[in-house]
Amino acid sequence: MDYDYIINTAIAITKGFKVTYSLLFTTLLLSLPLGLLIALARISKTRLLQYVSGTYIWLLRGTPLLLQVFFIYFGLPAFGITFDSMTAAIVAFSLNYAAYFAEIFRSGIQSIDRGQYESADVLGLTYPQTMKRIIVPQMAKRVLPPVSNEVITLVKDTALVFGIGLLDTLRTAQIIVTRDFNITAFIIAGIFYLINTLILTIVFNRLEQKYSYYYD
């Protein structure tokens, strides 16, 4: 085995990490709060908000993520909106994942017992206070497993950005494979994704443990 080749290849692939990680973390940072807002709109009493959020979720879950990336990068310039490829990827990924998170959050919120709203209500808490202090904190515990699922999917979905020419981890590996006629780079990329999903799995397990101080 040619250890030098493996090490040099691995170092070359790390150039793709930046794209993968910045897309991953920026998307999480934007899509989680946006998803919560959409979930709250979805369950609000205002019809308009329900329809708008419902349509949003339908559109974003109903079309391929890659199509959304293409649309924002290649399509929006026709309307005078131009993004560089990284920004386009972040926008598309955040909007898309927000739709999935919204449905997860909605199911979490709706799984909270009605009595929680009633007791908050008779104590005088307003609806926003009830959501912020009583419902959403309990929802957070319940949605950890499905959110963890989505985040792991996101790690791998980041590879889709090759479509708009971004040099992420997988694309970088692919270039090396084509150049060297050697699949070592793919194996290294695979290990990279596995390590990242393993770390995230551990992080989410820790979070679940942190929340295990109560049950209901």
Added chain:
Amino acid sequence: MNILKIKNVSKKFGALEVLKNINLEITRGEVVAIIGPSGSGKSTLLRCLIRLVNIDKGSIEIDGKSMVDQDDTGVSIYSSEKDIRVLRKKMGMVFQNFNLFPHKSVLENIIEAPLTVNRTIREEAESTADKLLAKVGLSDKRNSFPCELSGGQKQRVAIARALAMNPAIMLFDEPTSALDPELTGEVLRVMKALAEEHMTMLVVTHEMAFAREVADRVIFMDLGEIIEQGKPEDVFGNPTHPRTQAFLGQILR
């Protein structure tokens, strides 16, 4: 002076009339037990008083101020949200299923509303909470979580939580119905102590012994109507209406 005035209150859920023209006046400091078979509308009546449920017809006056009035045809017209908020704060409610906030400790449960609703400073809220915990006999559970408590302890925390908002009227919706029989006593003792302090209390209950011993007045409801009411010794000892007799006959056997 009447702290609660309920006039011609009616409520329908779809086609089902759960409350039919209820009239009731409660004086300050009075302890009223509401008994009756399930589906009689007793819980709905409490829920209407604190506006967890809106009434269709009739009026409700709390402490001399109208929460909901009626027009010439009897249809209910609610006061402004702001006024209702003030009136609702005069009432505390305790639920059958406790409805404690599971993610908050006992102390946090009790100070939640004082902090967020009344903007009380924390030290003050905590010292009130500690007094209330002592009162319900749970000072040692201050930092426990609801999942670590027995049903009876949970319900006592729920009572302390309601009292922390300093209500003038306490509404109890079957407070011991979800408890194991051996745990009802500790909750009823706390309620009895509250009655002795002349708290105005409306208690929907199946605890006939408690109603007999603690209540100033017993109201028997069936099918959305108040069938009979009076002093406990009269209602229990000498019920006049056949439906009351049938119900008590079944319950007391």
